[in-house]
Amino acid sequence: MQAVWLGLVIGMLAVAAGAQPVIVERTEGPLRLEASLSQRVFAPGVPVEVTVVARNVSSAPLGVVFNSGQRLDLIVRRPRGDEVWRWSHDKAFTQAIQTLLLRPQESTVLRVAWDQRDLQGRRVDPGTYEAIVVFMGRVEGAARAPAALAPLAFTIGSR
Numbered sequence: 420m421q422a423v424w425l426g427l428v429i430g431m432l433a434v435a436a437g438a439q440p441v442i443v444e445r446t447e448g449p450l451r452l453e454a455s456l457s458q459r460v461f462a463p464g465v466p467v468e469v470t471v472v473a474r475n476v477s478s479a480p481l482g483v484v485f486n487s488g489q490r491l492d493l494i495v496r497r498p499r500g501d502e503v504w505r506w507s508h509d510k511a512f513t514q515a516i517q518t519l520l521l522r523p524q525e526s527t528v529l530r531v532a533w534d535q536r537d538l539q540g541r542r543v544d545p546g547t548y549e550a551i552v553v554f555m556g557r558v559e560g561a562a563r564a565p566a567a568l569a570p571l572a573f574t575i576g577s578r
Contacts, residue, residue: 443569447558449477452568454552460574464542466532467573469493469550474526481521482559488513492553492565493531498572503537503548518559535575545577 444453453472461467471491475481493506519527533550535543549570557563 441571441573443552443571445566445568446476447563447566448561449475449479449481450483450556450558451476452552452554452566454550454568454571456550456571456573459572460576461535462576463545464535466534467495467548467550467575468530468532469552469571471529471531471552471554472526473521473529473554473556475521475523478523480523483519483521483556484559485517485519485556487555488515488517489555491529491531491555493533494551494553495533496549496551496570498547498549503543504533505538506531506533508538519556543575545575547572547574549573 439459441456441459442453443455444451446452451474453474455470455472456467457470473483489507489510489512491506494502495504496502521527537543549572551570552568553565554568555565557565
């Protein structure tokens with residue numbers, strides 16, 4: 420009986436761990452970037468949505484400059500580095516410099532979802548993957564851009 424209870428507890432802990440959000444962040448001067456997944460484990464076919472928050476952490480207005488209409492990119496790869504999918508691979512963007520003004524402590528939220536298909540449109544296998552967010556903006560007056568955040572590790576469960 421104890422073995423059954425122990426198995427149940429371990430199973431519940433595994434499910435709870437899969438439901439935990441995954442968050443990475445990076446600060447570039449007055450701009451803090453945060454990327455997150457709502458959970459660590461996704462069922463096959465369920466879109467993997469990444470939320471990106473760009474926040475002005477200063478007490479002064481902040482201009483964030485984009486060299487095109489593209490605000491971010493999302494790269495999905497296997498842990499060994501093989502690129503599986505890239506959000507921007509089949510998109511065209513306006514070629515105009517745009518500036519987003521963020522008031523002190525104000526943030527903007529961007530979301531992008533991956534449908535668990537590779538660049539050829541085939542459903543990917545269950546396993547471990549990494550999502551890498553590349554923020555295409557730069558702080559006005561700074562030369563550095565784009566900023567890649569640390570990988571968000573997640574798993575696609577078996578069918």
